[in-house]
Amino acid sequence: MTDAAKPLNPDEAFRPPRNQWWDVWDQFKTHRGALAGLAVFVSIILFVLVGPMIWQVDPGQLNIRMRNQGPSWDYPLGTDQLGRDLLARLMYGGRISVAVGLVAMFLGLxxxxxxxxxxxxxxLLDSPLMRLTDLFLALPLLPLLLILVALFRDTLARTFGESIGVFFLICFAIAITSWMQTARIVRGDVLALKEREYVLAARSIGTPSLRINTRHVLPNVLSPIMVSATLGIASAIITESALSFLGLGFPPDFPTWGRILYEGRDWIEQYPARVVWPGLLISLTVLSVNYIGDGLRDALDPRIRGR
Structure with a gap:
């Protein structure tokens, strides 16, 4: 019996067709570091989102009698200099740090x-925009970031409230100082894509530039954009932690990981765990996101997928 005459397997007949993203996932699963990074990152997200529902302790509750306590049943990770529960502060602070990383990454992207x-x-726009990009790359970004936060922090806090104003100011300040690498990567891919036959054909029949870019160009540069997104999250979390450690981030009643690290710097010799826990969470988050980015870069590379 020939192949054409063989009856179809019912399971194969109703199996949905595979697309590019299934191939990407199959390639991603072969990257052990990326899978481990994904597991760690998901665990951290569950820690900051689900953890406060289980450990229902107010992170701002003061208990001076129990200040600077070590781990116990009542305080699994101990307390800070004001008697506040360190575990609760790490959970709630992680929400703010991860949210800043996601929003700043999106804006920068x-x-x-x-x-x-x-x-x-x-x-016509290539030269001026690339010179602008080179200018931002040449600027000392951390001092520029500090200047932006120092200049506009009080104004936005009075206009939108301290929490919302400071949050969006920090996200925007990080985004405005971290978009350059994405712009250079996307520009290089677009330069190659705009000479492809399907783009030239669309231009020849009078298709508007906006439609060409949204329908034909942007879908084909998603790969580098996604990789830049994962790396941008890690960079934004580190930058926010640095701002909080320098005292220019969120106010003291917002327990970000950087703020907790900043508050524990004076107690590092007597109570080293005060800086170990927030530093460990920052390091694990950044490391896991970087591994996810490495796995995505390999999975989205057609030369590797084709092997």
Whole structure:
């Protein structure tokens, strides 16, 4: 019996067709470091989101009599200099730190992608936008970040409230100083894509540039954008932690990981765990996101997927 005459297997007949993302996932699963990073990152997300529902302790509750206590049944990770539960503060602080990483990454990704597409597709805009990118790359970013936060912090806090104003100021300040690498990567891919046959054909029939970029160009630069997104989260978390450690991040009643690390610096010799726990969470988050980015870079590379 020939292959054409063989009856179809019912399971194969109703199996949904595989697409590119199934191939990406199959390749991603072969990267052990990326899988381990994904497991660690998911565990941290569950720790900061589900943890406060289980450990229902107010992170701002003061108990001076129990200050600087070691681990116990009542305080599994001990207390700080004001008697506040360190475990609860790490859980709630993780929400803020991870939220800053996600929002700042998204804003930086939007800015970098927009500038990269404009510079790569429109020749007249290429030179000025790339010179702007080079200018931002040449600037000392941490001092610029400190200046932005110091100048606009009080104004935004009075306008939108301290919590919302400071949150979006820090996210925007991180995004405005971290979009350059994404812009350069996207620009390079767009320069190659705009000479492809399907893009030239669309331009020849009068398709608007906006439609060409949204339908034909952007879907084909998602791979580097996704990799930049994962690395951007790690960078934003480190930057927010650095700002909080320098005292220019969130106010003291917002227990971000960087703020907890900052508050424990004076007690590092007597109570080293005060800085070990927030430092460990920051390191694990950044390391896991970097491994996820490495796995995505390999999985989205067609040369590796084709092996």
């Amino acid at each position: 939007v800015i970098g992608t927009l500038i990269g597409v404009l510079a790569g597709y429109f020749k």
